[in-house]
Each structure stands twice: as C-alpha cells, then as structure tokens.
Amino acid sequence: MSEQDLKPWEKAQAARKARLESGEAVQSVRLNPIERARLKPKSKSLAIKAMCYHCVGGEQAVQTIRHCTSTTCPLYTVRPYQVGSNDDADDADDVDVVELDAQGEEA
Numbered sequence: 001m002s003e004q005d006l007k008p009w010e011k012a013q014a015a016r017k018a019r020l021e022s023g024e025a026v027q028s029v030r031l032n033p034i035e036r037a038r039l040k041p042k043s044k045s046l047a048i049k050a051m052c053y054h055c056v057g058g059e060q061a062v063q064t065i066r067h068c069t070s071t072t073c074p075l076y077t078v079r080p081y082q083v084g085s086n087d088d089a090d091d092a093d094d095v096d097v098v099e100l101d102a103q104g105e106e107a
C-alpha cells in the first residue's frame with residue numbers, strides 16, 4: 001500500500017510514529033482552545049476559537065458555539081464549528097490534541 005492510498009488518519013498516525021521515533025515529539029496532550037491559543041499567540045483563528053470557548057464555557061462548548069444566537073457579536077460570522085466549516089466534524093466538546101516536543105512547543 002502506497003502512502004497515497006492511506007486515509008488521513010493513517011497518514012497522521014504514521015507521521016506521529018515517525019516524530020516519536022525521532023524524538024521530535026515527546027508527548028500528546030489535550031488542550032482546551034485557550035491553552036492551544038497560548039501556544040500560538042499570533043494565530044487569529046485560534047484566538048477566535050479561544051474567545052468563543054471563553055464566552056460559552058467548557059460544557060458543550062462546540063454545540064453552544066455552533067448554535068450561538070448572538071448575531072451582533074463581532075465574532076459571530078467567523079466563529080468556529082459552524083455547519084459546513086472545516087471544523088464542523090469536530091465533535092470534541094472542548095479539546096484539541098496536540099503533540100509537544102521536549103521544549104513544550106507544538107511539534
């Protein structure tokens with residue numbers, strides 16, 4: 001089976017295994033959007049996701065943000081988890097899994 005035949009999750013799994021074997025990534029951690037945004041403070045998309053998470057709290061955050069009714073909020077049109085968006089399929093309530101290297105940086 002060639003690499004092109006692999007499903008996205010299989011490619012990610014192989015890449016993770018390679019990073020772990022090379023010592024590049026040392027751990028997988030689950031971070032909420034606020035913690036994730038702190039790792040990349042220049043990312044506008046992560047900042048928006050973190051702000052919406054902060055706004056609605058941790059319980060059922062994805063569903064609450066997706067169905068937000070605050071149409072006057074400046075972030076309303078760019079909020080994450082909207083139906084049809086890239087993160088539409090992200091059903092995790094409040095977390096992203098990231099891999100950190102030995103320095104605690106995202107690998």
Ligand code: SF4
Binds near residue numbers: 069070073
């Ligand atoms: S778009 Fe909705 S969830 Fe996001 S910050 Fe505004 S009011 Fe809160």
